[in-house]
Amino acid sequence: MEKNKLQIYSSLTGKKELFSPINKNFVGLYVCGPTVYSNVHLGNCRTFISFDLVYRYLLHLGFKVRYVRNITDVGHLVDDADEGEDKIAKKARLEQIEPMEIVQKYTVDFHNVMALFNSLPPSIEPTATAHILEQIELIKQIIENGFAYEVNGSVYFDVLKYNESFPYGQLSGRKIEDLISGTRDLDGQEEKRNSLDFALWKNASAEHLMKWPSPWGIGFPGWHLECSAMSTKYLGELFDIHGGGMDLKFPHHECEIAQGCASTGKSPVNYWMHTNMLTLNGKKMSKSTGNTLLPLELISGENDLLEKGFDPMVVRFFMMQAHYRSTLDFTTEALIASEKGFQKLMEAISKLPNLNASNESSFDVKKLVESFYEAMNDDFSAPSLVANLFEAIRYINLISDDKETISKQDLTLLSKEINAFVFDILGLKKIQEQGNGKLSKVMDLVLEIRQEARETKNWSMSDLIRDKLNEVGIVVKDGKDGADWTSGL
Ligand code: AMP
Ligand code: ZN
Secondary structure: OHHHHOEEEEOOOOEEEEOOOOOOOOEEEEEOOOEOOOOOOHHHHHHHHHHHHHHHHHHHOOOOEEEEEOEEOOOOEEEOOOEEEEHHHHHHHHHOOOHHHHHHHHHHHHHHHHHHOOOOOOOEOOEHHHHHHHHHHHHHHHHHOOOEEEEOOEEEEOHHHHHHHOOOOOOOOOOHHHHHHHOOOOOOOOOOOOOOOEEEEEEOOOOOOOOEOOOOOOEEEOHHHHHHHHHHHHHOOOEEEEEEEHHHHHHHHHHHHHHHHHHHOOOOEEEEEEEOOEEEOOEEOEOOOOEOOOHHHHHHOOOOOOOOOOOHHHHHHHHHOOOOOOOEEEOHHHHHHHHHHHHHHHHHHHHHHHOOOEOOOOOOHHHHHHHHHHHHHEOOOHHHHHHHHHHHHHHHHHHHOOOOOOEHHHHHHHHHHHHHHHHHHOOOOOHHHOOOHHHHHHHHHHHHHHHHHHHOOOHHHHHHHHHHHHHOOEEEEEEOOEEEEEEOO
């Protein structure tokens, strides 16, 4: 029943729309994944955790979901206007290692961080380099349909030609005339008929590290193409939900729509969802400006911005207190407030099994439970859900103090739904649940050895232990009372 009431805000129409899946077999959800050339920062995590919430709620509603989140391991250039080096190749050159070593290192980091935040893995996690053939086929189709042209071994999408048949700029609300007058003529872009055109395939120079043969010569795919190729392959030419951060609306997602229309004649996605930015000091958290905080720094407390470390579940709870379409500013004060709220929530939940049931309830339990669904059905409003859960906590505490009553049946319902919304949907877990008995014992030993190293000022050993633990997803937190640890295992 609740399945039929979900409203999703569509970035394309600017309205909340009743969610109606395309087919009965599965809901197709595609989320642009990270470009794996450095550690994911907390801003990236906000976007991925927001879509984890979407995925979890769809599952809770009983939908079968095919969740595809890609790994960008080639083609994302330093400059979004198709210029500059490939981000991964540049890092590989600087570190003098193979590009695939960079890809491996940061994919592992990404997975560890996602596990720490208790994010569910996607159903399929395809990589761009494993889908070169599909990308080449897609380019061939776009050329055949007359919307792309080849110059010196590179292929460009012809935006002006496309705009004669399909409106370009719909998603980002940009008009083509404004875009044309606003673009710079960049050096080295003289191959393009128009500066708005974007690369589908780029010719590779001899020293270029990641390249493949194609009908147009040796080269590599353009960044926007991979998501079109992989979403089509796994979800079909038309699928339900496509997500990413707001900064991907233009040019990335605008170009995906253009590629979809140019190859199949129809727009590829029913609901475009975009998350707003996590900010730090009021500015977007971003790799390129260095205004970032890494998840491991936040957990360990090792950053000058922080007074102490925070458990990943507190960080996740902090993120759930803003709607995904609102900006969220990171401050230590906000994290401390979230820590208190999280503890209050967990304390109340632990009281549930011990509450005494009465003959009847003194308040409307069904309405309270209904309010959880109403919040999430309103475009996945986690902050409204949290507010409604706190209303439930108020009642739990009053029942515990014998100031309100609850019937046995209502208590069963309330316990079941609170557990579902807090653990399955918000994706929180009790802090003490992390790790298991054996792991705790091993960790006690490892931390003791590390403490000895620190006492003898053997900093390299102490750092080595910390870094090796990080590699397997265990974060060490140094505090006033010694070291503690947390893990996504
Ligand atoms: P990237 O690896 O840079 O392509 O980014 C991965 C995802 O994180 C994309 O969906 C971005 O839109 C998103 N993202 C980047 N910075 C932020 C931020 N400060 N807040 C929220 N999401 C972000
Ligand atoms: Zn993408």
